[in-house]
Amino acid sequence: MELTGEQLKEAETQLKRYLPRSQQVYGFLMLRNRVRSDPVKIFVDSWPEFKVIVCKPQIEQESDLFKDIFFFAKDETILEETLRNPSVIDWNRYLCLGFDYRHRDLFEAVASEKDAPSKQLSVCHMMTLEDVSNLPFIDSSGISLSSLDESHVGLVNQMWKFGNNDGAFRMLRDMITHFPSCCVLDAEAKPVAWILVYSKCAMGVLYTLPEHRGKGYAKVLISTMSKRLHAEGYPVYCFIEEENTLSYSLFKSLGFTENPSYRAGWFEFNY
Template sequence: MAGATQTDRDCYCRIFREHRGCTQTGAPNATTSGSCQGPILTEMLILSCSSKLQLLEATLRRLLPETLQVHSVVMNINRGNPAGHEVLVDTWPEFKAILTRPRREVASDDADFYTNTYAAFYRDLGANRALLGSAVNWGQAFCILGLQNGVYEATRDIAKAKAVQLEASRFFTYLHPDPSTMPEIRLDPSVRLSSLDVSHADLLNETWAFGGNDNSRMYLANLIRHFPSVCLLDAAGRPVSWIITDPFGIMTHGYTLLQHRGCGYIQVLLNVMAKQMHTWGYPSYCHVAVDNYPVQRLQERQGFQCQPNWCHFILHNAALHRTPTLTPSPATGTAPA
């Protein structure tokens, strides 16, 4: 490992094999062109040392907003959140690419693309390609998120070489520069502010456009168990509106039951959740489908800023997902050309 001391080496729990350019597995060469022009060496390391992870968090914070997702995963690990992700870097400390991925024991179901989620950030596109080619389990159904366009192109090229089916959607990213400045919103007295409980997982699963199956139910239950959420309960203690956060620190799964829409509930919850995330030191951000104009207007009214880059959600091997969904397929997002 070029430039690394013995102490550095001791900080990594495992050193990956060298990745050599274009292999028979179909990973493109680690050059920006992605063509196969001979072997190059790339070391991929699982970062497990707490001081290095703290340093990485500080570096990623300086590179916000492009690092949003990987930064929040590292924050979660540094705060002991047992969400089951690990961080792979390419030649620390001068990292060129980072990939966060679910730990092996967590990603045990090959068909579960809800849990098998990765986030990518790179400074060098070639290093990103090498990392994606070597450190991802391409035999599984999985999803990669990234705010840089190269993340999509790299995974598309590798998927093509491996004959892996791919579905990509892109979303706007809304980030609040300073949620502490958001004005307080008065709460309707007919509802009570609370957080979600695992017993609410079925309700979330039934109402989520991408859910309605066993994997999604388990995934939602895990989110509720491990990550902050907010909801409004009616007089009988049933949730009528909610927002939850995920391993990438995204404020997501915003939903209001049909009969309670238009009362400003999601506005209140977005306000509360954004402030909480900010208080805990996390960036306050979410992704919105390109055709979800009411939510885009809502974000802008609350002072969120739309980021220039698309966020890509890239789903691989979705056909491995065996359980039929109970809900109609969603029409959110648009596929990149």
């Protein structure tokens, strides 16, 4: 069944009990229940007690490659039934699915049965700042901070490792338009470093233009965004790709910690 209205708020409350494994869906519902964004349908296997919850974005164009369907499951048997339900997952079209990496074998097995070739996009550590007071003091004097606006989408899309395409452009525009962002401005009021917030409330797309690196901008941005999210009642966390040891060390140095029991995976099917 699809959740609406007050059910979405109740689901948010329930998901909090299952952190960190429920963090993606929990963070998504926290933002969705407070901020307007692109339309998404939320499905559960039953209500009010549910074993599986699915967040399914509305796909408007075939190039919407970054609108991932993502899941939280308390019961893998029910998750398997959900994956086989054609009204929930259409295995005949392109899919980008995000899930707890421990379910990888199940997703790949069902995809194989459906003749849907799969490709791993990324596997990430989830790092959380449990206490904002753990942030070290970072001197931001002399640094001009602001928020990004729609005129900056093209620049961010061009520099993002997954960007420089129409699907990423639309996703980044939605993020910049609706969710918190922070950037460092140069003397001409142009962004030279930035950080955004994904629809799951995770910080990401952290980037500094090459000619402005080595000035500590990333630490300033992470610290500033962390304090803002905390002040507004949101979880403070991010996903770091397993091979990105530099970013892992950066966030760890700022007080973020990883729960090794959880990893997040994103896979393409019918790519």
